[in-house]
Amino acid sequence: MRDKSSRRDFVKQSAKIVAGAVILPNIIPASVLGKGGSTPPSDRIVIGAIGVGSQGMSNMRDFLELKNAVRFVAVCDVDTLHLEKAKQLADEANKSKDCRTYGDYREFLEKEKLDAVSIALPDHWHGIIYTAAANKKLHVYGEKPICRTIHDGKTIVNAVKKNNIIWQTGSWQRSQSHFHHGAELAINGRIGKIKYIEVGLPDGGKGIGTPPVKEVPAGLNWEMWLGPALKVPYRGVAHWDWRWILDYSGGQLTDWAGHHIDIANWGAGLEHTGPVEITGAGVYPIEGIFNAPVEYDFLCKYANGIEMRVANAARQPHGMGTTWYGELGWIHVDRGNRISASDQKILDEEIGENEIQLYKSDNHWQNFVDCVHSGKQAIAPVEVAYRAISVALLGEIAMTTGETIKWDPDKEEIIGNPMASRLLSRPYRQPWTLPTV
Amino acid sequence: MKKQYYLLIITLGLLTFFSACKNESGYKTLIITGQNNHEWKTSSPILKQILDETGLFSSEIAITPEKGGDMKNFDPDFSRYRLVVLDYNGDPWSDKTNKAFVEYVKNGGGVVIYHAADNSFPGWKEYNDMTGLGGWGDRNEKSGPYVYYKNDELVVDTAAGPGGTHGKRREFIVRTRIADHPVMKGLPARWLHGTDELYSLLRGPAINMQILATAFSDTAAGGGTMRDEPMLMAITYEKGRIFHTAMGHADEGGGPAMQCAGFIVTLQRGAEWAVTGDVTQPVPFDFPSAAGAVLRPDFKEISLDEAFSKLGNYDIAKSTKYFTCLKYHITKSAGDAGKLLDLEKRMVKVLTDKESTTEAKKLLLRELSWMGSDYSVNAIKELKSNPDLKDEAEYALARMQQVK
Numbered sequence: 001m002r003d004k005s006s007r008r009d010f011v012k013q014s015a016k017i018v019a020g021a022v023i024l025p026n027i028i029p030a031s032v033l034g035k036g037g038s039t040p041p042s043d044r045i046v047i048g049a050i051g052v053g054s055q056g057m058s059n060m061r062d063f064l065e066l067k068n069a070v071r072f073v074a075v076c077d078v079d080t081l082h083l084e085k086a087k088q089l090a091d092e093a094n095k096s097k098d099c100r101t102y103g104d105y106r107e108f109l110e111k112e113k114l115d116a117v118s119i120a121l122p123d124h125w126h127g128i129i130y131t132a133a134a135n136k137k138l139h140v141y142g143e144k145p146i147c148r149t150i151h152d153g154k155t156i157v158n159a160v161k162k163n164n165i166i167w168q169t170g171s172w173q174r175s176q177s178h179f180h181h182g183a184e185l186a187i188n189g190r191i192g193k194i195k196y197i198e199v200g201l202p203d204g205g206k207g208i209g210t211p212p213v214k215e216v217p218a219g220l221n222w223e224m225w226l227g228p229a230l231k232v233p234y235r236g237v238a239h240w241d242w243r244w245i246l247d248y249s250g251g252q253l254t255d256w257a258g259h260h261i262d263i264a265n266w267g268a269g270l271e272h273t274g275p276v277e278i279t280g281a282g283v284y285p286i287e288g289i290f291n292a293p294v295e296y297d298f299l300c301k302y303a304n305g306i307e308m309r310v311a312n313a314a315r316q317p318h319g320m321g322t323t324w325y326g327e328l329g330w331i332h333v334d335r336g337n338r339i340s341a342s343d344q345k346i347l348d349e350e351i352g353e354n355e356i357q358l359y360k361s362d363n364h365w366q367n368f369v370d371c372v373h374s375g376k377q378a379i380a381p382v383e384v385a386y387r388a389i390s391v392a393l394l395g396e397i398a399m400t401t402g403e404t405i406k407w408d409p410d411k412e413e414i415i416g417n418p419m420a421s422r423l424l425s426r427p428y429r430q431p432w433t434l435p436t437v
Numbered sequence: 438m439k440k441q442y443y444l445l446i447i448t449l450g451l452l453t454f455f456s457a458c459k460n461e462s463g464y465k466t467l468i469i470t471g472q473n474n475h476e477w478k479t480s481s482p483i484l485k486q487i488l489d490e491t492g493l494f495s496s497e498i499a500i501t502p503e504k505g506g507d508m509k510n511f512d513p514d515f516s517r518y519r520l521v522v523l524d525y526n527g528d529p530w531s532d533k534t535n536k537a538f539v540e541y542v543k544n545g546g547g548v549v550i551y552h553a554a555d556n557s558f559p560g561w562k563e564y565n566d567m568t569g570l571g572g573w574g575d576r577n578e579k580s581g582p583y584v585y586y587k588n589d590e591l592v593v594d595t596a597a598g599p600g601g602t603h604g605k606r607r608e609f610i611v612r613t614r615i616a617d618h619p620v621m622k623g624l625p626a627r628w629l630h631g632t633d634e635l636y637s638l639l640r641g642p643a644i645n646m647q648i649l650a651t652a653f654s655d656t657a658a659g660g661g662t663m664r665d666e667p668m669l670m671a672i673t674y675e676k677g678r679i680f681h682t683a684m685g686h687a688d689e690g691g692g693p694a695m696q697c698a699g700f701i702v703t704l705q706r707g708a709e710w711a712v713t714g715d716v717t718q719p720v721p722f723d724f725p726s727a728a729g730a731v732l733r734p735d736f737k738e739i740s741l742d743e744a745f746s747k748l749g750n751y752d753i754a755k756s757t758k759y760f761t762c763l764k765y766h767i768t769k770s771a772g773d774a775g776k777l778l779d780l781e782k783r784m785v786k787v788l789t790d791k792e793s794t795t796e797a798k799k800l801l802l803r804e805l806s807w808m809g810s811d812y813s814v815n816a817i818k819e820l821k822s823n824p825d826l827k828d829e830a831e832y833a834l835a836r837m838q839q840v841k
Binding site for chain 2: 203204205206207209210212230231281283284285286287288289290291294295312314315319399400401402403418419420421422423425426427429430
């Protein structure tokens with residue numbers, strides 16, 4: 001760990017060799033592929049974390065559970081309470097006291113020599129920091145939804161592609177076997193041609209009204225927390241609850257798009273395209289600072305005739321989860337290992353060798369580690385994540401404007417609606433700008 | 438007491454008088470009250486106001502004799518009305534009146550059963566067929582099954598036991614069960630109702646009855662059944678339609694149960710459905726959601742004019758509802774450039790008013806950032822010199838210039 005750059009280069013080089021040589025099992029230790037055993041320290045990925053609140057810490061723990069797969073050497077957060085906990089977690093795993101802490105991601109990216117970074121931030125920060133990390137040629141494990149606006153999303157996708165990094169989105173449902181099975185059955189026509197998809201995401205909860213302006217807690221850099229978002233006084237809402245405020249998130253809709261919309265796209269072969277028409281309505285809180293929709297219901301039409309209805313669970317026949325409806329039946333998948341179908345026989349079907357084999361991963365974090373080593377694309381790559389969240393963001397625009405939105409999924413533009421088009425991006429507050437790719 | 442046996446048209450001061458005039462062309466409605474274990478003197482005038490407010494109804498209040506009085510003279514001519522609203526829980530009416538009421542419904546008359554009216558007349562078969570479910574009044578398994586939802590499945594439960602109970606008053610979530618019924622169309626799937634009695638263990642014939650909405654009767658909240666209990670019901674009786682709301686317990690001034698915009702709007706919609714079988718009323722901006730109960734202390738929806746008159750004093754700590762109202766009207770004006778420009782002009786007026794709060798201007802700038810036209814640009818540019826509004830003004834201009 002004295003000379004990170006050399007190991008980092010080693011990892012990158014070995015990745016290239018492996019990718020070219022197709023002799024992966026001979027080079028990569030079994031443990032790296034999640035089969036137990038120990039990894040030589042030199043093969044461990046040197047990783048840092050930006051954003052170590054609840055989800056960031058959860059990801060750190062998931063990486064550390066892989067046993068010797070990664071070494072967290074630096075953590076970054078705008079709250080010193082988060083930093084302390086994250087450093088403690090890293091130091092315990094490293095059996096040292098060397099994990100470095102940063103309050104500013106720019107300094108973190110400038111000083112640290114890393115292979116990869118795990119990023120879990122409020123959505124309004126994703127555009128800047130994902131792009132900056134990609135520009136530093138770091139492999140990224142990044143939380144969904146990958147962007148707060150379509151424009152940010154496009155920039156991130158470009159940055160990842162141009163810098164040729166490994167990207168894994170935190171859409172971990174892809175690495176669970178029943179979601180994989182359901183999607184694979186759907187895409188292989190086991191329910192016939194897919195006509196309609198139902199996506200149920202969580203219902204919104206109770207608001208908190210407008211709490212009084214409070215003193216910013218010691219240790220929280222509020223100005224940095226806000227970053228590119230418009231300045232507002234601190235009212236006791238920052239960590240976690242940012243997701244109910246439109247400046248930082250789109251509520252449950254955008255929070256969960258990277259799960260059940262992502263799975264829907266996977267099973268319907270829509271993960272590299274988008275809808276052509278979106279129409280719907282939201283239910284918004286009347287009072288208080290939480291202003292994200294508590295209910296949402298919109299219909300997306302695709303060029304190939306498929307229709308996808310995205311709504312909060314209470315509005316959907318199957319509640320939470322993804323349901324593909326084909327000419328011959330339906331398949332429903334949800335968390336908690338739930339998978340069901342119009343006919344149980346559909347679920348017992350096996351996929352033949354000559355059929356579409358969807359990417360298989362049993363552990364989302366291991367898959368990222370493996371791909372960093374192998375140079376192979378991860379199971380939840382950046383463009384796919386962008387296509388999942390763009391469905392939700394277009395739904396949000398349809399609900400905000402009250403208009404039927406026409407979308408060109410190839411040019412990634414709204415057709416013939418300047419007002420709605422303005423909602424595809426957001427100006428950043430000075431001095432913040434989206435990095436150029 | 439005999440002298441009090443009359444059909445009374447209450448004119449509650451000038452306000453009601455005017456609204457009565459305004460609504461002359463509305464569906465003639467009779468609200469029957471006079472006996473109740475609830476504060477009918479509070480609730481009935483409020484029901485009248487709620488209905489007449491829509492412009493669809495023209496209501497009168499009929500007061501029956503007091504308890505123990507002679508019902509012979511309570512003999513309304515139901516055929517004069519399109520809608521009869523029952524805010525009544527008391528002595529049986531005369532056979533003649535009962536027959537006339539049944540005839541009225543059979544012939545297509547509309548009925549609204551409000552709260553404790555479903556306690557009334559436990560021995561009158563036809564009435565119970567109309568309410569679908571009832572409670573108290575010694576109702577038991579002979580009255581019909583309990584009907585409720587459990588784990589999202591409709592349950593018709595013939596178990597023995599009493600009908601009707603409610604736990605401690607509380608706010609509770611009302612959950613839509615038939616989203617495409619005219620009464621429910623366009624309403625949120627879940628909304629928080631103002632503090633009310635949560636009627637539970639209702640039982641009755643439940644014939645030709647649809648449960649439109651339920652509420653979970655949670656034991657943890659103080660007395661509950663752990664069932665999703667029916668709150669709104671639609672019943673048909675021959676040609677007649679009956680809308681039954683179990684909600685709306687009246688406290689002083691109506692209280693949160695009657696002031697709840699969800700109670701008010703479902704009553705208005707249910708009443709229209711009972712008369713015509715359809716609902717033409719738009720869902721108002723302040724219909725509550727799971728985010729929180731919304732009360733209308735004066736039982737009226739906030740108009741856009743009122744919202745604009747209050748927007749300039751915007752204080753986020755006090756209320757955000759006027760701004761929510763504006764956003765609703767912006768969305769509703771989708772695709773109508775003229776309407777949007779009208780709104781924009783009014784927004785710019787607030788924006789350029791020296792008396793308007795900084796908070797109001799900030800919020801208006803955010804909206805104008807996407808829906809503003811050239812009309813707003815100069816007004817927004819002016820605000821760039823104001824240090825408190827510089828960021829928002831630049832935000833709005835940057836977005837507007839990006840796509841003309």
